[in-house]
Amino acid sequence: MNYWLMKSEPDVFGIDHLKSRPKKREPWDGVRNYQARNMMRDEMKKGDLCFFYHSNCDEPGIVGIMEVVKERYPDHTAFDPEQKYYDPKSDPDNPRWYMVDVKYKRHTKRTISLKELKEFADTSLAECPLVRKGNRLSIMPISQEQWEFILSLE
């Protein structure tokens, strides 16, 4: 099993949105970055666990845990000109963008803030892209050691 961290803006789609969905699950659509896509397309497996990270908000940080419940399939929002994430270069016969479905598991007991996580940028989280300067990846792998360390801060 693998671990991941996935970013979303709480004003657009936050963890409470996910929790209130039917069956508490939702397609993780709108990813338009090749690195992030490759991870969803090639590596994310059913049963993998993900940190839900709130970005672009008052207190950026990890707010909960979710699980991959459906492996990669084409992101159909790329095919629809009415959609915000429309991409005319994505052909339904050869989709450029993929997504997975995720399901809410739980909130963390508190927000584990980016500020706090950065305190470990030179130690336990030295290899974690999240605490690296200029990191913009919206989906990133988390090692088991990092996962357990972060949860120990809870």
Place this chain on the structure above:
DNA sequence: GCCAACGTTGGC
């Protein structure tokens, strides 16, 4: 294949 211009992300 290089790289300037442009667009986006996301912390602050």
Place this chain on the structure above:
DNA sequence: GCCAACGTTGGC
């Protein structure tokens, strides 16, 4: 709202 960092695009 600002802007640094980074990704993408497209001319050459």
